[in-house]
Amino acid sequence: QQQVKQSPQSLIVQKGGISIINCAYENTAFDYFPWYQQFPGKGPALLIAIRPDVSEKKEGRFTISFNKSAKQFSLHIMDSQPGDSATYFCAASEVGGGADGLTFGKGTHLIIQP
Amino acid sequence: DAGVIQSPRHEVTEMGQEVTLRCKPISGHNSLFWYRQTMMRGLELLIYFNNNVPIDDSGMPEDRFSAKMPNASFSTLKIQPSEPRDSAVYFCASSAVRALGEKLFFGSGTQLSVL
Numbered sequence: 189q190q191q192v193k194q195s196p197q198s199l200i201v202q203k204g205g206i207s208i209i210n211c212a213y214e215n216t217a218f219d220y221f222p223w224y225q226q227f228p229g230k231g232p233a234l235l236i237a238i239r240p241d242v243s244e245k246k247e248g249r250f251t252i253s254f255n256k257s258a259k260q261f262s263l264h265i266m267d268s269q270p271g272d273s274a275t276y277f278c279a280a281s282e283v284g285g286g287a288d289g290l291t292f293g294k295g296t297h298l299i300i301q302p
Numbered sequence: 303d304a305g306v307i308q309s310p311r312h313e314v315t316e317m318g319q320e321v322t323l324r325c326k327p328i329s330g331h332n333s334l335f336w337y338r339q340t341m342m343r344g345l346e347l348l349i350y351f352n353n354n355v356p357i358d359d360s361g362m363p364e365d366r367f368s369a370k371m372p373n374a375s376f377s378t379l380k381i382q383p384s385e386p387r388d389s390a391v392y393f394c395a396s397s398a399v400r401a402l403g404e405k406l407f408f409g410s411g412t413q414l415s416v417l
Contacts, residue, residue: 229410230408230410230411231306231393231395231408231410231411232393232408233407234405234406277344277345290347290406292344292345293344294343294344295344295345
């Protein structure tokens with residue numbers, strides 16, 4: 189059972205464009221939604237995270253949009269750069285859960301073309 | 303801090319052999335996790351330790367897999383006997399405490415190939 193569904197599986201965006209990755213979930217007990225970024229040969233690293241009490245969180249060129257009623261959240265990368273080329277994972281965990289409760293999406297392989 | 307350290311970075315072995323993957327978590331972190339990454343299944347949590355005690359091993363695929371954490375600074379994941387379907391990247395991760403929103407710190411992984 190896939191608790192967090194992520195799309196697309198792969199994405200190619202031109203430099204300067206907007207990259208958008210979407211995730212959907214079913215478990216209404218999820219209360220924390222992080223995004224992890226993974227470069228080739230490295231482990232994932234926390235990029236940005238959101239709690240459901242806000243609809244948007246922005247850090248530099250990276251923005252999470254959250255729609256609680258639709259049970260969806262997305263990552264937007266503005267002015268995408270070749271250095272943003274990586275695999276991105278969305279994740280979710282429940283109230284009272286720790287990092288052991290993180291459920292990851294299957295990942296999106298993002299390529300930014302120069 | 304050097305971060306989470308895993309060894310070896312790459313392991314190539316033949317089917318039936320024993321494989322041992324090693325992990326040194328970040329000093330002071332109380333929680334340690336072993337994940338497996340494949341194209342088909344993404345990131346899967348195999349086992350989770352808190353204060354060196356295994357808390358949840360429900361993700362361990364078979365009895366061929368075992369994990370230990372003899373002290374706060376070292377953990378191993380062993381596969382015996384290994385099979386070609388075990389080929390994957392295995393990550394160790396640690397976090398400071400067990401709390402909502404706690405950040406996971408991943409190592410660089412071990413690329414395992416079982417021939």
